[in-house]
Amino acid sequence: MKQQEFLETVLPIKDKLFRIAKRLLVSRDEADDAVQEVFLKLWKGKEKIKQYRSAEAFAITMTKNYCLDRLKSKQASNLKIVHSNYEASNNLEKQLEAADGVARVFEIMDTLPEQQKLILHLRDVEQLDFSEIAKMLDLNETAVRVTLSRARKKVRDQLIKQNNYGIK
Amino acid sequence: MELNNIEQLLESYFEGTTSLADEQILRNYFATDLVDDSLKQYSSLFNAMTVSASETSTTTFTVPVTEKKPFNKWWLSIAASIVIVLGVAGFVFSENSLTQEEQKALAALKQSKEAMLLLSNNLQKGTSQLQLVETFSKTKNKFLK
Numbered sequence: 001m002k003q004q005e006f007l008e009t010v011l012p013i014k015d016k017l018f019r020i021a022k023r024l025l026v027s028r029d030e031a032d033d034a035v036q037e038v039f040l041k042l043w044k045g046k047e048k049i050k051q052y053r054s055a056e057a058f059a060i061t062m063t064k065n066y067c068l069d070r071l072k073s074k075q076a077s078n079l080k081i082v083h084s085n086y087e088a089s090n091n092l093e094k095q096l097e098a099a100d101g102v103a104r105v106f107e108i109m110d111t112l113p114e115q116q117k118l119i120l121h122l123r124d125v126e127q128l129d130f131s132e133i134a135k136m137l138d139l140n141e142t143a144v145r146v147t148l149s150r151a152r153k154k155v156r157d158q159l160i161k162q163n164n165y166g167i168k
Numbered sequence: 169m170e171l172n173n174i175e176q177l178l179e180s181y182f183e184g185t186t187s188l189a190d191e192q193i194l195r196n197y198f199a200t201d202l203v204d205d206s207l208k209q210y211s212s213l214f215n216a217m218t219v220s221a222s223e224t225s226t227t228t229f230t231v232p233v234t235e236k237k238p239f240n241k242w243w244l245s246i247a248a249s250i251v252i253v254l255g256v257a258g259f260v261f262s263e264n265s266l267t268q269e270e271q272k273a274l275a276a277l278k279q280s281k282e283a284m285l286l287l288s289n290n291l292q293k294g295t296s297q298l299q300l301v302e303t304f305s306k307t308k309n310k311f312l313k
Binding site: 127 | 188217221225229
């Protein structure tokens with residue numbers, strides 16, 4: 001696989017990988033590093049990419065594994081990832097109106113367990129099929145649905161709780 | 169979109185049973201300003217997903233250039249083995265054939281052998297002639313006794 005061909009396969013999914021990494025690692029810098037690292041790994045194993053039916057699914061699985069490893073080693077060394085980038089999502093005017101509420105949703109999502117966070121992200125942000133998600137995470141579709149439902153309900157309950165707290 | 173319909177979709181959304189198309193309908197609905205007051209609390213949830221999906225990475229990825237060409241190595245190893253094979257073969261064959269000096273010496277040996285053989289033949293002839301002389305002296309002694 002030549003350089004050009006590789007970049008054509010991999011660059012279109014760069015943002016997707018970045019968003020997944022950021023969802024898991026929270027920090028923008030960490031997410032950039034993760035994407036860089038995953039790309040490097042993909043480049044080294046570029047001959048193998050062809051064997052996978054979908055380069056995208058392969059890359060996403062790789063990103064997920066890398067981020068989870070990262071989190072594990074962070075926890076082990078007792079470091080907390082510093083994050084300060086909720087404002088980073090940019091320039092649509094609509095966003096400004098809802099910015100407060102949106103930021104709160106992100107905060108709630110960050111408190112979810114990794115698996116729920118990841119499935120919620122893959123489904124509601126990246127809009128992937130249940131079958132695709134199941135394959136990426138090595139789960140069956142029912143498990144994905146159940147986890148997704150749990151994650152969505154948790155976010156909803158938290159949101160309502162916070163809203164009521166503001167009112168009462 | 170009818171309010172009833174949206175409420176139903178919302179319910180199945182939280183059960184994890186909506187299709188991707190259903191979820192798109194929900195996102196579109198909550199992106200408008202026409203959200204019913206009773207559902208306003210959900211709009212930030214769906215808008216957050218839309219916002220998140222528009223996030224992009226700012227880093228650029230460059231492919232490392234330290235790529236070695238595997239062809240070169242392959243070619244070199246073939247060349248090296250050919251050289252080794254030639255060297256060994258040359259050594260083996262050169263041992264079989266004799267040098268010029270050795271060939272000369274062999275020729276000289278052959279010549280001298282022939283010369284010796286000739287000499288010994290002539291010597292043999294000489295001794296057989298001597299036998300005649302011996303017979304002569306025997307008969308002479310008979311008479312002279």
